[in-house]
Amino acid sequence: MYVAVGSGNPVKRDATESALEGRGALVEAEPVPSGVSEQPFGEEETVQGARNRAHNALDAGDYHLGVGLEGGVAHVDGADGLFLIMWAAATDGDRTEVGSGPRIRLPDDIADRVEAGEELGPVMDDVLDTSGVAENQGAAGVLTDGIIDRESALRQALAGALGPFFVAYYEE
Numbered sequence: 001m002y003v004a005v006g007s008g009n010p011v012k013r014d015a016t017e018s019a020l021e022g023r024g025a026l027v028e029a030e031p032v033p034s035g036v037s038e039q040p041f042g043e044e045e046t047v048q049g050a051r052n053r054a055h056n057a058l059d060a061g062d063y064h065l066g067v068g069l070e071g072g073v074a075h076v077d078g079a080d081g082l083f084l085i086m087w088a089a090a091t092d093g094d095r096t097e098v099g100s101g102p103r104i105r106l107p108d109d110i111a112d113r114v115e116a117g118e119e120l121g122p123v124m125d126d127v128l129d130t131s132g133v134a135e136n137q138g139a140a141g142v143l144t145d146g147i148i149d150r151e152s153a154l155r156q157a158l159a160g161a162l163g164p165f166f167v168a169y170y171e172e
Helices: 010-020 044-061 107-116 120-128 136-141 149-166
Strands: 002-005 026-029 065-077 082-091 098-099
Touching: 002 010, 002 044, 002 120, 010 065, 010 149, 044 082, 044 098, 065 107, 065 120, 065 149, 082 136, 082 149, 098 149, 107 120, 120 136, 136 149
Parallel strands: 002 026, 002 065
Antiparallel strands: 065 082, 082 098
16 A cells, blocks of 8 residues: 655654554655644644645555645643644545544643743744754643653544454444
8 A cells, every 4th residue: 555644744754653563565755735723723623634645645646545644733622721732634536534642731821821822832942952853752741750751642533543444343
């Protein structure tokens, strides 16, 4: 199976390879536009970004499956604060499935900056006085003290999107 992940970010490629391990998949990175804001805000925009990336990745070559992974921020009903969220989409061209990853509450000072219009990745780099957090453990890793990292959080989201392609319970 030839799979395109709609991003040039190595963490997203690694998450896709990990999710498809043992399934004979060859995963290629296809940097494609998400069609949404650089910092998706809300569930709807984040899901749309994942869907767009999956379809754009599939269309970028002769692939069997396109994968889109999108991180965003959102308010969650019933919980206080702003949360880091992750959504994944997978498409074979006939159908598109989605899955979500963990939700991690952002510290108030970080949330305030993101709500004021800054992107989470650069804010995390600034707070940690480093660069490339998004290409490494990600905010998920920093905010959980390494209990999970960005790759495992994205893998979890992708597992939900891939399940219907591999599990017979979803067949009609």
